[in-house]
Amino acid sequence: MTRVEENKEGIKGMANPTRYGIERVAYLLMRLTGLGLLVYFVAHIAETSSILQGKVAWDEMLALTQTTGGHIILALVIGMCVFHTVNGIRVMLGHGGIGVGTPGRLDYPYKPPSQNARHKIAIYSSIVLAAIAMMYGLAVMFGE
Amino acid sequence: MAAQSTQISKPTSIPASKYVTLRISKFNPKKESSPKFIDFKVPYQKWTTVLDAILHVKQNLDHSIGVRYSCRQASCGSCGMKINGRPALACFTKIIELNSDVITVEPMNNFPIIRDLVVGFERMFSTHKKIKPYIIREDSEITPGTKEFLQTPEEVEKYIQFSNCIKCGLCNSVCPTMATDSSFVGPQALAQAYRYIADTRDKGKKDRLKIIDDSHGIWRCHFAGSCSQVCPKGVDPAMGIQLLRGYLLGFRS
Numbered sequence: 001m002t003r004v005e006e007n008k009e010g011i012k013g014m015a016n017p018t019r020y021g022i023e024r025v026a027y028l029l030m031r032l033t034g035l036g037l038l039v040y041f042v043a044h045i046a047e048t049s050s051i052l053q054g055k056v057a058w059d060e061m062l063a064l065t066q067t068t069g070g071h072i073i074l075a076l077v078i079g080m081c082v083f084h085t086v087n088g089i090r091v092m093l094g095h096g097g098i099g100v101g102t103p104g105r106l107d108y109p110y111k112p113p114s115q116n117a118r119h120k121i122a123i124y125s126s127i128v129l130a131a132i133a134m135m136y137g138l139a140v141m142f143g144e
Numbered sequence: 145m146a147a148q149s150t151q152i153s154k155p156t157s158i159p160a161s162k163y164v165t166l167r168i169s170k171f172n173p174k175k176e177s178s179p180k181f182i183d184f185k186v187p188y189q190k191w192t193t194v195l196d197a198i199l200h201v202k203q204n205l206d207h208s209i210g211v212r213y214s215c216r217q218a219s220c221g222s223c224g225m226k227i228n229g230r231p232a233l234a235c236f237t238k239i240i241e242l243n244s245d246v247i248t249v250e251p252m253n254n255f256p257i258i259r260d261l262v263v264g265f266e267r268m269f270s271t272h273k274k275i276k277p278y279i280i281r282e283d284s285e286i287t288p289g290t291k292e293f294l295q296t297p298e299e300v301e302k303y304i305q306f307s308n309c310i311k312c313g314l315c316n317s318v319c320p321t322m323a324t325d326s327s328f329v330g331p332q333a334l335a336q337a338y339r340y341i342a343d344t345r346d347k348g349k350k351d352r353l354k355i356i357d358d359s360h361g362i363w364r365c366h367f368a369g370s371c372s373q374v375c376p377k378g379v380d381p382a383m384g385i386q387l388l389r390g391y392l393l394g395f396r397s
Contacts, residue, residue: 008253014321019318019370024369024370027368094367094386097386097387097396103342106305106380114372114382114386
C-alpha cells in the first residue's frame with residue numbers, strides 16, 4: 001500500500017512542530033540538531049584532514065573558520081550540541097521509563113502523566129541552555 | 145373509565161440556535177483522484193457535538209456523506225476524525241469548545257480512506273492482534289479445580305489505565321513515525337503490549353518483547369508524546385511505550 005493510499009502526511013507531517021505542544025517541537029529540534037551535528041562531524045573530519053596536505057592548506061582551513069560565516073556556523077554547532085545533549089539525556093531517561101509518571105486511574109479531563117511538567121521544564125531548559133551557550137560562543141568568537 | 149393522558153411539559157425557553165460552517169472532506173478513492181471540501185451551514189446549541197452536526201448534514205443536506213459512528217459516547221472508537229486539523233472523536237467534541245466559526249472535518253491520517261470520513265482499520269487491528277492482546281498462561285480460570293486468578297488493587301493499577309483503549313486509532317494518526325514508516329507497529333499496539341506485560345496474571349512477556357524488539361517495532365518510537373495528547377480515554381500510550389522499553393533496556397524487570 002502506498003503512502004497516498006494510507007493517507008500519510010509524510011515528512012511534512014512529521015516535521016510540523018505547530019501541533020501537539022512543546023514535546024513535538026523538541027522532537028523536531030532533536031532530529032534537526034542530530035542531522036546538523038552529523039553534517040558537522042563529516043565537515044570536521046574534512047577540515048582536520050586538510051593537515052595531510054601541508055601547513056599552507058591547514059592554515060587556509062583555519063583562516064576559513066575565523067571568518068564571520070565560520071563563527072556563525074560554530075555558534076550554531078555549539079547550540080545544536082548543547083540542545084542535543086541536554087534533551088538527549090531527558091529522552092534517554094524517558095526511554096528507560098524514568099520520569100514518565102506512574103500508571104493509575106485517571107480522572108477526566110485526562111492529563112497524560114508522561115507529558116508532565118518535568119519534561120516540559122527539561123525541554124525549555126535545553127532550549128535556553130543552547131541559546132546561552134550560543135551567545136557565549138558568539139561573545140568569545142566575536143569579542144576581543 | 146376516563147382516558148389518561150400524559151403531558152410532556154415543554155421547556156419554558158429553547159435557546160436560539162447559532163450557525164457554524166461545517167467543512168466536510170468528500171473523497172471516494174475508487175472514483176476520484178483527490179478530496180474536495182464541501183461547506184454546510186449547520187445550527188448548533190451548546191451541547192451539539194461535531195458528530196451531531198455531521199448527522200444533521202447527512203439527514204437534511206447531503207445524504208451521501210460517509211461517516212462511521214456507533215455509541216455516541218466515546219466508548220466504541222468509531223468516529224475518530226481530524227477536526228480542525230487535530231484528531232478527535234466527533235461524538236466527544238462539542239462545537240462550542242472549538243471556538244471557531246468554521247469546523248473542518250477530514251479523515252484521520254495514517255489510515256487508508258474508504259470514503260469521506262471513514263478510514264480502514266485493518267492494519268491497526270492486525271498489529272493489535274500481532275502483540276497477542278490476551279492473557280497468556282498455561283492454566284486457566286475455567287480449568288476444573290483452578291481458582292480465580294486474584295490480583296491486589298495495586299497490581300490492577302499497573303495496567304488498568306491501558307485497558308481503557310477503545311481502538312479509535314487517534315494515537316496512530318498523530319504519530320510522527322507512522323507519518324513516514326508504513327511498517328511501524330504504532331503506539332496503539334505497543335501500549336497494549338505493555339498492558340498485558342504489566343498484568344501479573346500474564347506469562348507472555350518474553351513472547352511479546354520478542355515481537356516488538358524489531359527494527360520497525362518499539363525502537364522507532366522517539367517519545368514525541370502526541371499519541372498521549374490526543375487519546376480520548378487517558379490511556380497515555382507514550383508512557384506505556386517508555387515503560388515497555390524499560391524492560392528491554394534493563395531498567396525494569
